[in-house]
Amino acid sequence: MALFGKKDKKPAANLSGKSRLDIKVKKDGAEYTFLLEGRLDTITSPDLEAKINEATGDASKLILDFAKLDYISSAGLRVLLGATQAMDGKGDMVVRNPTQPVREVFDLTGFSNLFNIE
Amino acid sequence: MRELIIEADRMNLPEVQMFIDEQLEEAGCPMLTQISIDVAVEELFVNIASYAYGDGHGKAVVQVSVHEEPLSVEITFIDNGVQYDPLAKADPDTALSAKERKKGGLGIFMVKNTMDNVSYEYKDGKNILTIKKNLN
Numbered sequence: 480m481a482l483f484g485k486k487d488k489k490p491a492a493n494l495s496g497k498s499r500l501d502i503k504v505k506k507d508g509a510e511y512t513f514l515l516e517g518r519l520d521t522i523t524s525p526d527l528e529a530k531i532n533e534a535t536g537d538a539s540k541l542i543l544d545f546a547k548l549d550y551i552s553s554a555g556l557r558v559l560l561g562a563t564q565a566m567d568g569k570g571d572m573v574v575r576n577p578t579q580p581v582r583e584v585f586d587l588t589g590f591s592n593l594f595n596i597e
Numbered sequence: 598m599r600e601l602i603i604e605a606d607r608m609n610l611p612e613v614q615m616f617i618d619e620q621l622e623e624a625g626c627p628m629l630t631q632i633s634i635d636v637a638v639e640e641l642f643v644n645i646a647s648y649a650y651g652d653g654h655g656k657a658v659v660q661v662s663v664h665e666e667p668l669s670v671e672i673t674f675i676d677n678g679v680q681y682d683p684l685a686k687a688d689p690d691t692a693l694s695a696k697e698r699k700k701g702g703l704g705i706f707m708v709k710n711t712m713d714n715v716s717y718e719y720k721d722g723k724n725i726l727t728i729k730k731n732l733n
Contacts, residue, residue, distance in 0.1 A: 521610055522607065522610060552707075556703050560700055579629060593694075593698070
């Protein structure tokens with residue numbers, strides 16, 4: 480099909496999948512675990528922020544499992560900073576299993592020192 | 598050079614990143630490099646969407662060129678909104694504690710530190726910001 484150039488190969492169906500974040504929340508007493516899958520960006524971070532705000536009211540421990548988080552931008556960092564500040568004096572916040580791209584962002588921005596990373 | 602002209606609206610971020618990723622994938626860009634470019638693209642496009650036109654509407658132009666030897670990509674963002682040099686902003690202090698840290702400035706800081714070159718100019722009523730990144 481030589482008539483169709485490279486431009487026609489654009490996978491438009493994938494467009495909505497580009498900015499996607501699945502959030503699963505597990506509650507064990509006052510310990511909350513958030514399992515994130517996808518991308519924490521400008522579009523998806525308000526959803527996480529809202530869910531964390533619901534939890535930090537009575538949480539004594541906040542665990543964020545990033546094993547399946549492929550991407551984080553400054554919008555995501557702002558949510559994590561807000562969460563750390565909300566947990567200050569109330570309990571621990573732990574980030575588990577950060578992937579390499581997320582780890583690199585944490586190291587660059589000094590966020591590696593703001594919470595425990597396991 | 599390929600060009601995308603798009604409404605400067607943050608909800609268009611996936612479309613802008615798809616446009617960039619297409620060129621990067623074609624050039625054989627490594628995945629980690631692609632992710633860092635995607636982050637830079639988000640920070641710069643969302644900056645335009647958030648500030649260039651105040652409460653009004655306007656366009657953003659995104660231009661991408663891939664160069665050989667060394668294999669590298671150059672991405673330029675153009676808007677004709679209010680004059681603003683994001684590179685003039687002071688870097689956040691990354692050594693502060695969580696309590697002391699502010700939420701601003703992290704995006705541009707990441708762009709400056711992950712790209713190989715970042716430049717800004719204001720010309721003919723346009724903000725023109727260019728990033729360059731080696732792909733291997």
